[in-house]
Amino acid sequence: MAKITLSNLRHSYLPNPSGPEDYALKAIDIAWEDGGAYALLGPSGCGKSTLLNIISGLLTPSEGRILFDDKDVTDLAPDQRNIAQVFQFPVIYDTMTVYNNLAFPLRNRGVAADKVDARVREIAEMLEVTEMLDTRASNLSPDNKQKVSMGRGLVRDDVNVVMFDEPLTVIDPHLKWKLRSKLKELHQRVKATMIYVTHDQTEALTFADQVVVMQEGEVVQIGTPVQLFERPQHTFVGHFIGSPGMNVLPASETGGKVRFEGQIIAMEGPVTGEGGMTQVGIRPEFVRLSNAGLEARVRKVSDVGRHSVVDAMVGDTSVKAVVEGDVPGQGEAVHLAFRQDQTRLYRDGWIATEVAS
Amino acid sequence: MKTENQKAWFFVLPVLLLVAFNALIPIMTVVNYSVQETFGNNLFFWQGLDWFEQILRSERFHAALGRQFLFTFLILIIEVPLGVIIALSMPKKGIWVPVCLVTMALPMLIPWNVVGAMWNIFTLPEIGLLGYFLNNVLGITYDMTQNPVAAWATIIIMDVWHWTSLVVLLSYAGLVSIPDAYYQAAKIDGASPWKVFRYIQLPKMKTVLTIAILLRFMDSFNIYTEPFVLTGGGPGNSTTLLSIDLVKIALGQFDLGPAAAMSLIYFAITLLVSWLFYTLMTKDDP
Numbered sequence: 001m002a003k004i005t006l007s008n009l010r011h012s013y014l015p016n017p018s019g020p021e022d023y024a025l026k027a028i029d030i031a032w033e034d035g036g037a038y039a040l041l042g043p044s045g046c047g048k049s050t051l052l053n054i055i056s057g058l059l060t061p062s063e064g065r066i067l068f069d070d071k072d073v074t075d076l077a078p079d080q081r082n083i084a085q086v087f088q089f090p091v092i093y094d095t096m097t098v099y100n101n102l103a104f105p106l107r108n109r110g111v112a113a114d115k116v117d118a119r120v121r122e123i124a125e126m127l128e129v130t131e132m133l134d135t136r137a138s139n140l141s142p143d144n145k146q147k148v149s150m151g152r153g154l155v156r157d158d159v160n161v162v163m164f165d166e167p168l169t170v171i172d173p174h175l176k177w178k179l180r181s182k183l184k185e186l187h188q189r190v191k192a193t194m195i196y197v198t199h200d201q202t203e204a205l206t207f208a209d210q211v212v213v214m215q216e217g218e219v220v221q222i223g224t225p226v227q228l229f230e231r232p233q234h235t236f237v238g239h240f241i242g243s244p245g246m247n248v249l250p251a252s253e254t255g256g257k258v259r260f261e262g263q264i265i266a267m268e269g270p271v272t273g274e275g276g277m278t279q280v281g282i283r284p285e286f287v288r289l290s291n292a293g294l295e296a297r298v299r300k301v302s303d304v305g306r307h308s309v310v311d312a313m314v315g316d317t318s319v320k321a322v323v324e325g326d327v328p329g330q331g332e333a334v335h336l337a338f339r340q341d342q343t344r345l346y347r348d349g350w351i352a353t354e355v356a357s
Numbered sequence: 358m359k360t361e362n363q364k365a366w367f368f369v370l371p372v373l374l375l376v377a378f379n380a381l382i383p384i385m386t387v388v389n390y391s392v393q394e395t396f397g398n399n400l401f402f403w404q405g406l407d408w409f410e411q412i413l414r415s416e417r418f419h420a421a422l423g424r425q426f427l428f429t430f431l432i433l434i435i436e437v438p439l440g441v442i443i444a445l446s447m448p449k450k451g452i453w454v455p456v457c458l459v460t461m462a463l464p465m466l467i468p469w470n471v472v473g474a475m476w477n478i479f480t481l482p483e484i485g486l487l488g489y490f491l492n493n494v495l496g497i498t499y500d501m502t503q504n505p506v507a508a509w510a511t512i513i514i515m516d517v518w519h520w521t522s523l524v525v526l527l528s529y530a531g532l533v534s535i536p537d538a539y540y541q542a543a544k545i546d547g548a549s550p551w552k553v554f555r556y557i558q559l560p561k562m563k564t565v566l567t568i569a570i571l572l573r574f575m576d577s578f579n580i581y582t583e584p585f586v587l588t589g590g591g592p593g594n595s596t597t598l599l600s601i602d603l604v605k606i607a608l609g610q611f612d613l614g615p616a617a618a619m620s621l622i623y624f625a626i627t628l629l630v631s632w633l634f635y636t637l638m639t640k641d642d643p
Contacts, residue, residue: 053541056541056545058541058544077544078541078544078545079544079545079546079547083545084545085541085542085545087538087541087542088538089536089538091536091538091539091542093556093557093560094560094561095556095560096556104546104548104556105545105546105547108546108547108548108549108552109547136641149542152542152546153545
């Protein structure tokens with residue numbers, strides 16, 4: 001077990017990167033606390049798998065260092081880092097039994113046979129695959145195969161970190177939920193640091209204590225699921241997390257006053273900085289239909305189950321509102337009210353308001 | 358409502374005709390010959406299973422069959438491991454991939470009788486590059502028209518040269534289809550290169566290797582052209598493989614009855630071994 005520090009990490013797949021656009025990872029600084037459950041969340045191609053492969057040692061970063069506790073492991077091979085990785089699709093040794101699959105990493109490290117046996121049975125018990133121990137691994141169902149490949153990571157008691165690279169991609173939807181809660185349970189039992197890479201916000205938010213949101217090779221926000229939802233540091237986070245995503249509305253700002261479609265909008269607190277492109281961000285959950293406020297015309301109403309999403313046009317801009325109960329009809333004129341403590345200004349994408357003291 | 362009719366048969370008919378003309382009818386002709394005696398003039402006499410008995414008891418047949426199995430065994434035991442080793446050492450990506458693949462495929466593109474003729478000239482003691490080099494530079498007496506061991510060595514090496522590529526290409530196809538994640542997982546699990554081969558590469562190559570071995574078995578067991586052109590079955594009968602012997606009986610001696618019986622036995626052996634091998638190799642498959 002170890003604390004993992006990524007210090008000023010940059011990586012490019014090109015031999016001679018010239019500009020920032022050549023980097024798959026741009027200046028990453030993260031410290032992962034020992035025993036934490038982390039998620040790396042971001043769209044495809046944002047660099048999260050690159051980051052994972054750098055931590056596991058499958059890739060060597062162009063610049064920067066990786067520390068496990070205080071030990072620099074940047075130049076160490078994967079098998080010397082004591083890490084475990086679970087891949088997108090189950091990687092198992094087809095010709096071996098489940099037992100031999102689980103024993104494989106231990107035997108390769110010369111662990112005594114009786115200790116191997118004890119560990120394998122303990123992990124098999126945890127993963128509920130005990131009755132399959134003598135089955136050939138190739139005969140298992142995909143979810144059990146994935147359990148076995150997780151097991152190969154967990155079977156070693158010296159792992160610093162277990163990493164999951166979108167491990168539920170090939171699992172049937174009805175089993176995803178089961179496997180996800182199994183993972184959560186495993187984390188509580190083995191207390192290893194776990195990093196879970198995904199582009200699915202539900203997976204990230206249910207698994208992790210801390211979510212790292214990435215975009216185009218950069219970390220945009222690190223926070224608890226609640227923090228990411230309530231106070232996105234970047235419009236990307238607001239967009240990416242939540243369904244529907246945050247409303248990001250073009251606005252102008254002069255002397256601390258923010259105008260959207262000609263109307264002054266009240267912010268959560270004082271505006272910081274100046275210049276740049278300014279936008280107002282507010283989650284649809286905090287937009288209300290009321291008697292006064294911004295005039296708007298309903299363009300579309302979608303019933304998504306427990307509530308409805310009303311899509312209304314303010315001028316030429318679409319604003320979404322989550323509405324419970326009665327909804328207006330299409331084409332109806334309505335008024336929208338923004339909840340002040342959830343209304344923020346973003347400057348060039350980054351948050352530019354402070355919480356009122 | 359679905360209409361049921363027999364139209365589908367018309368689509369199968371061409372294949373049926375094709376198979377009839379290129380397989381069933383020739384085989385039945387052979388079966389016909391194998392149970393009769395003929396002296397020409399279209400006169401046939403019923404012979405029963407006499408020819409089969411005669412062939413199965415014939416020492417000449419036993420000897421040819423023995424040589425045939427030895428030949429096939431030797432080329433398999435060389436070509437399969439060699440092909441796998443070459444496939445493992447070929448690059449997985451980059452500009453050298455097409456270069457390697459084309460180089461590998463070259464020997465297979467050469468017509469079989471040309472291969473025989475090439476190696477014949479290549480090994481001639483007086484003018485052949487290899488023959489001259491061995492005899493006059495290294496001082497090793499080498500003449501495949503005189504020495505059975507030299508003749509055997511030559512046909513084996515020729516076949517290895519000609520057909521190892523097939524094993525290479527099939528194994529390579531199996532190797533490149535293995536996703537990177539397997540190698541990465543093996544690295545993380547601390548597996549040695551041998552274990553990577555034993556538990557990842559070999560199992561993933563199993564299907565294509567089965568096909569490769571099967572093809573090499575059938576082809577080498579039925580080989581005719583190259584050794585015929587190269588050694589003509591000699592010196593003596595030392596490289597007279599089954600097919601060469603069969604042609605000698607059928608066209609040299611014109612013993613159509615025994616030749617027909619022999620070809621049926623020959624066919625049955627090929628079929629039986631192929632079937633046994635394939636069944637054994639695929640019995641564990643899900």
